[in-house]
Amino acid sequence: MILRRSLLIGAAALAMASGAPAAFAEEPLKIGFIYVGPIGDFGWSYQHDQGRLALEKEFGDRVQTTYVESVPEGPDAERVLRQLATSGHKLIFATSFGFMDATAKVAKAFPDVKFEHATGYTRADNLATYSGRFEEGRYILGVIAGKTTQSGKIGYIGAFPIPEVLRGVNAFTLGLQSVNPEATVSVVWANTWYDPGKEADAARAVIAQGADVIAQHTDSPAPLQAAENSGTVKAFGQASDMIKFAPTAQLTAIVDDWAPYYIGRVQAVLDGTWESQDHWGGLAAGDVHMAPYTNMPDEVKALAEETQAKIASGELNIFSGPISDRDGTERVAAGEALDDAAQLEMNWFVKGVQGDLPD
Amino acid sequence: MEAFFAAMIVAATPLLFAALGELVAERSGVLNLGVEGMMLVGAVCAFIVALSTGSTALGAFAGAAAGVAMAGLFALLALGFSANQAAAGLALTIFGGGLSGLLGASYVGVPLPKAQPLFPASWAEAIPYGKAIFGYDAMVYLAWASAAAIWWFLARARSGLKLRAAGDNAESGHALGLPVLRIRLLAVLFGGAMAGLGGAYLSLAYTPMWGEGMTAGRGWIALALVVFAGWRVGWAAAGAVLFAAVTQLQFYAQGWGWRAPSQFWAAAPYLATILALALLAGRRTAGSAPAALGRIFRPSS
Known part of the structure; x- marks a missing residue:
């Protein structure tokens, strides 16, 4: 150890003596x-x-x-x-x-x-x-889902009931209800971040129960692929652009950069x-991108792009009030917006979300 | 209901393949803890071959062959060099996890067309609940046909009796002139083929894609099923179906609005399977573990 240190010091001295930057x-x-x-x-x-x-x-x-x-x-x-x-x-x-x-x-x-x-x-x-x-992106997904669904039932595959996922569910639902107030979101917990088999099972279960659009907050392309293989159901990619897995089913994807x-x-x-x-x-900083908007009519695409631009410019705050949780308690008053601390500790669902939530 | 039943059968299939293969190996007296590793290598090889040839059947065959190769490696250590079986099996699982990740590195994010149902769609539509009977791809039927064949082999066939003798009392079998090591080798290789098929089912049909570690512990569940089923084919198959049923139930029940913490649902398949098999199967088959399971055998002459 001592030998190695003195060698390094020697090297540093040599580097400085020869005029090269010490960083080398x-x-x-x-x-x-x-x-x-x-x-x-x-x-x-x-x-x-x-x-x-x-x-x-x-x-x-x-x-x-x-x-x-x-x-x-x-x-x-x-x-x-x-x-x-x-x-x-x-x-x-x-x-x-x-x-x-x-x-x-x-x-x-x-x-x-x-x-x-x-x-x-x-x-x-x-x-x-x-x-x-990412919830900024999820709000856009909600808007697209609201314009796409026929059955009014959205399946949402969540990994675990933690604030990060609940925030996504709520943002998605707020976006959904901004264009389709009657639509509901059924959350199914997969209890894993990554198990392609289980993620696909959860997707197939919500499809069998009538969902025609699927959103996911687990990490593999399996739910999206299950949507593709169902033939009619639409879905969104997660974290990466997964269009290869669902050329006819992926509407867009939230891409983490x-x-x-x-x-x-x-x-x-x-x-x-x-x-x-x-x-x-978020979208403004470039940490979150949206994959190309595909498999949707032009007017839905235009609406999605408009929503994205509004969020990026700050014109639209996705968690601006009034927002009530599904038990009727007011969480955000009209004219206000949810601050970051409250977003990070979010433990409630907005109205229109079905699914278990630990107390 | 039909969808639930179909989901249950599909989810049981990889477990069934792997558990049946391990059951045969263990009945011959060899404990191979490398099921998870063999499944992963089977899954990645099946995926690569199916993708490059466009044939699901060739893919499945490659998965089985890869499982055999992995099992051969295990046999070399555990039977050839008389290494500790538990250690060799664990090493195989770790090795399989790494090897499959390496082989599959450039296949991540590449989709594969879904395996097609074996029977024409008109059959499934002809009768009520037809989809729950005729709606699956060929590998599902292969799994159940192998369950029947293995049951018959172990219970009725003369060679099955020899295999059980190797697992119950290797020394006596050897004294009677049975080629114990050769029997065990074949049983281990068969177990590898079945584990490879189980993995292949995941990457070809269940979720037609390759993802690192995509077996997600199914090899370990298969191992546990064999033990809890008391080394009986029928109970192992029943255990696989029960485990799959409760796993699927958690997703359907959440949609039906049954209120329970999601953590409860995550634990439920394990609890239900252990309780059912320990109470039902365990009582009737207590002490039926192959007597020479895990014990090293070296022919003395």
Whole structure:
């Protein structure tokens, strides 16, 4: 160890003596990622890994990235995070809501390592949070679904009843009811982020029960594919543009683009300007894109584009009041909008949503 | 109701394939914990072959062959080198998970046309509930036909008796002149073929796509089914169907408005299957584990 350090110092001295920038002699910044699913899920974890690859492309030799995929949310996550922290990673991205407690704990134990946790709300001096406002996209999906459905029944495959998913369901339903007040949303919990078989089962169940448009908040293309194979049902892609799986069924997809954020944060670490923060970018910031609007009439497409433009410009706030939950309690008064803290802790459904919700 | 029944049969099929294969291997005295790994490699190979040839049948065949190859690797360790079976099986599962991810890396995000039903659509429409009987692709019928054939083989066939002898008392079998290791090898390879078919069913018919880790623990469920079914073919098949039924029930019940926490539904298939098989099957088949299960056998002469 001592030998290695003195060698490095020697190298640094040499670099400075020869007039080259000192950065060349620095060790690359080691960056760790943990994913909840496999990078081959073609959804959530896949998109995060695209962000990681963008880092390697952008920074080349100046960074060295490591990823651990399919990390269960729970004690295993803490073990993996500790392992990354002790093996010299100075910046660690934990990319699922369920990693929150583990990340907070490990961040406390390693004050000189910087942590970034996606979709959570616990922060510390060395623990930042970030997320995309995917619900802005989900509002647009709701508008499209409202114009597309014949039966007035929408099936919504959710992973777990957590704020991130509830926010999506509510945004979707508000969008739906802005154009089709009678339509209802049936939420079915798959109890998994990634199990193509179960996700498809859940989709087929809601189709059998009369849904003719499906939205999903799980990570594989299986529900979309089930819609395609049903012949008539329409659906939306999740996290990636999944049009190949459903050339006649995909209406659009919400595409997560983490690359700009990741590049910005790594640059901040390299510059020494990294600070804990809460980043929450949406359509305007470019963290969330919409895949091309397909398989719909021109006027629905025009309406979707108009809605997207309004949200991006800030003209339309998707959570502006009045909003009541399904028990009739007023959650947002007329003329006001739901603030970020309330959005992050959302634990209620708006009117028109059917499905179980833990108390 | 028809849709529910069909969903149940489809969901039971990969479990049935894998459980039946493992059951045969275990009845010969070999515990192979590598089912999940064999299923994953079967799934990815089936997908690649079906995609490049356009033939679901060839894909299924490739899945079975890949399962056999994986099982052969296990047999080399566990039978050839007399390695600990549990350790070799676990290694096979871990290896299979990694290998399938590697083989399938460039096939992520590529769709495959859905496997077609075996019987013409007119059959399904001709009778009430016809779709629940005639609406499936060929692999579903293959799974049930193999269940019947394996039951017959183990209960009635002379060679099935020899296989059971290898699993119950390898030394006596050897003394009687049975080629114990060869019997076990064939049983393990058969188990691999069935696990490969189970994986192939997932990537060809259930959700025609490749996704890393797409078996999502079904290999482990199949292993548990074999134990809880007391190594009986009929009970294992019943367990697979029950597990699939409760899994599907959670999605339908949520739509019917049955109020229960979603976590309860997630646990329900496991609870129901364990209770049913432990209470019903366990009592009648207690102590029926193959006596030499997991024990290393080396022919002494």
